[in-house]
Amino acid sequence: MQHAEVPIPSAKKNELLLKLEAASINPVDWKMQKGMLRPLLPHRLPYIPVTDVAGVVAAVGSGVNGFKAGDEAVAMLNPFSGGGLAEYAVAPVKLTVKRPPGVSAAEGAGLPIAAGTALRALRAIGAKFDGTGMPSNVLITAASGGVGLYAVQLVKLAGLHVTATCGARNVELVRSLGADEVLDYKTPEGASMRNPSGRTYDGVAHCTVGVGWSAFKPLLSGAGKVVDITANVPAFLTAVLHRVTFARKRLVPLLLWPNKADLEFLVGLVEDGKLKTVVDSRFPLNDASMAWEKSVDGHATGKIIVQMEG
Numbered sequence: 001m002q003h004a005e006v007p008i009p010s011a012k013k014n015e016l017l018l019k020l021e022a023a024s025i026n027p028v029d030w031k032m033q034k035g036m037l038r039p040l041l042p043h044r045l046p047y048i049p050v051t052d053v054a055g056v057v058a059a060v061g062s063g064v065n066g067f068k069a070g071d072e073a074v075a076m077l078n079p080f081s082g083g084g085l086a087e088y089a090v091a092p093v094k095l096t097v098k099r100p101p102g103v104s105a106a107e108g109a110g111l112p113i114a115a116g117t118a119l120r121a122l123r124a125i126g127a128k129f130d131g132t133g134m135p136s137n138v139l140i141t142a143a144s145g146g147v148g149l150y151a152v153q154l155v156k157l158a159g160l161h162v163t164a165t166c167g168a169r170n171v172e173l174v175r176s177l178g179a180d181e182v183l184d185y186k187t188p189e190g191a192s193m194r195n196p197s198g199r200t201y202d203g204v205a206h207c208t209v210g211v212g213w214s215a216f217k218p219l220l221s222g223a224g225k226v227v228d229i230t231a232n233v234p235a236f237l238t239a240v241l242h243r244v245t246f247a248r249k250r251l252v253p254l255l256l257w258p259n260k261a262d263l264e265f266l267v268g269l270v271e272d273g274k275l276k277t278v279v280d281s282r283f284p285l286n287d288a289s290m291a292w293e294k295s296v297d298g299h300a301t302g303k304i305i306v307q308m309e310g
Contacts, residue, residue, distance in 0.1 A: 001033065001049070001289055009083070009090045011061035016091050018055035018073060021105035023084040025050055025295040025304045026113045026146065043080040050084025050306070051077040053091070054099060054108035064093045072099040074108035074267055076116075076258050085288050087308055097264045100271045107270050110146070110277035110303035115266045117256050118151035118205065121227040124252055125203025127158040129265075136202035137161045139193060139219070141211065143179065144170035144301050147229060148207045149278045152177045155205075157274060163195050170301055177276070193219060200224065213238050213251050223248045229256075278302030284309055 011017040029049045032041045042049075057071040067073070075091035083089035099108045127133055138155050142148045143164035155162040156178035164179040171182045181197065183190035193215065195201065200221040206228045213235070216226045228235050231253030242250040269275035280300040283291040285308050295304050 001292060003286070003288075004046075006048075006086070008088045011059050011064075011090055013061055013063045014093050015061040016057050016064060016067055016073070016075070016093055016096055017059040017061075018053065018075060018089050018091050018096075019058045020053050020055040020084070020087060020089055020308045022054045022109040022308065023050045023306045024052045024106075024109045024114070024146075025291055025306065026052060027295065027298075028079075028113065030292060030296050041079055042082070048083045048086050048089075051079050051082060052109050052112040052114075053077060053084045053089060054105040055089075055308075058088065061093075067093065067096070067098070072101075072105075073097065074099045074103075074111060074263065076112035076263070085285065085306060087285070094260055095258055095263065097260060097267055099267065103267060103270050106279055106282065106303075106305045106307070107277040108267060109305060110279070111150075111266045111270070112258060112263060113256060114146040114303065115150040115154075115275070115277075116258050116262050117229055117254065118147050118154055119262055119266065120256060121147075121205040121207075121229055121254050122151060122154050122158065122203075124227045124254060125205065125225045127155065127160060127203070129154075129158055131159070133158055133160070135160070137163070137195065137199045137221075139195070139201045139204040140164045140179075141185075141193070141204070141206050142166065142208035143174045143182070145207055146300070146303050148205075149174070149177060149302050150275065151205045151207065152179050153275050157269070161199070163199075163201070165190050165193060173278070173301065177278075195219070203227065206230070216251075217249060220249045225250050225252055227252045227254050229254045280304050282307055 075096040144166035163181040165183045165185040168184045204226040280302040
């Protein structure tokens with residue numbers, strides 16, 4: 001990865017040109033760099049990475065309604081074209097929402113992939129946010145990561161009981177965001193993931209790697225689901241087996257399909273003070289490689305933000 005001067009892109013039909021203020025790095029970004037998503041991504045090289053951004057509309061392409069130059073926005077860029085680690089980027093209008101004055105650029109940039117994944121995972125295990133959900137007990141693994149910290153808050157907004165695992169240094173943070181019970185994953189109790197109150201889990205938002213289906217199965221209620229956001233090939237095969245055998249306890253791999261309605265919902269929660277973007281660290285664009293390395297290291301608490309200057 002290296003800095004380069006490139007032309008400012010142009011907004012085409014159904015696109016917006018954004019002057020970026022902030023971008024957030026997600027694990028999928030550096031996994032792409034390592035070739036883990038080949039042959040799908042990157043579509044071609046050279047490639048400007050990162051998709052989750054916030055900025056100001058600089059120009060509006062044809063066919064776009066509801067936006068004008070000067071509007072503040074949050075967007076998820078097209079992963080095939082990327083563009084987030086730059087001063088300007090083109091965003092599809094279908095994945096761009098207006099950013100209210102009470103939501104900072106860093107708060108908004110953290111949302112699309114991480115909070116969107118958390119929201120989809122919790123909906124997949126039955127969480128509802130309109131007051132109609134049934135009481136249930138949820139486990140969130142890696143609860144101090146980018147997805148996990150949003151998931152903890154969203155579970156509580158859905159009125160569910162949440163048990164969370166994280167490292168010892170983040171126990172109090174995770175508890176302060178709403179977790180009812182927090183386990184240090186390095187202790188025997190945390191490694192077992194068993195609920196301290198003896199409850200079984202109706203749903204698991206599995207946000208880490210290295211823990212397979214066999215570890216979760218005895219912890220689940222009769223129709224419990226494990227929604228795996230880091231699913232590998234064995235996990236997909238297990239999920240297929242569960243589906244064809246009509247198993248009541250199931251593993252469900254999650255692939256994020258972002259949409260504008262979810263992003264608007266999440267931005268609204270931040271505006272209302274119901275959802276918080278926990279920022280691990282901030283880097284200027286000229287230090288983007290340091291932000292990148294910190295994400296690869298895998299020990300960030302919350303979101304790593306790159307802020308554009310000028």
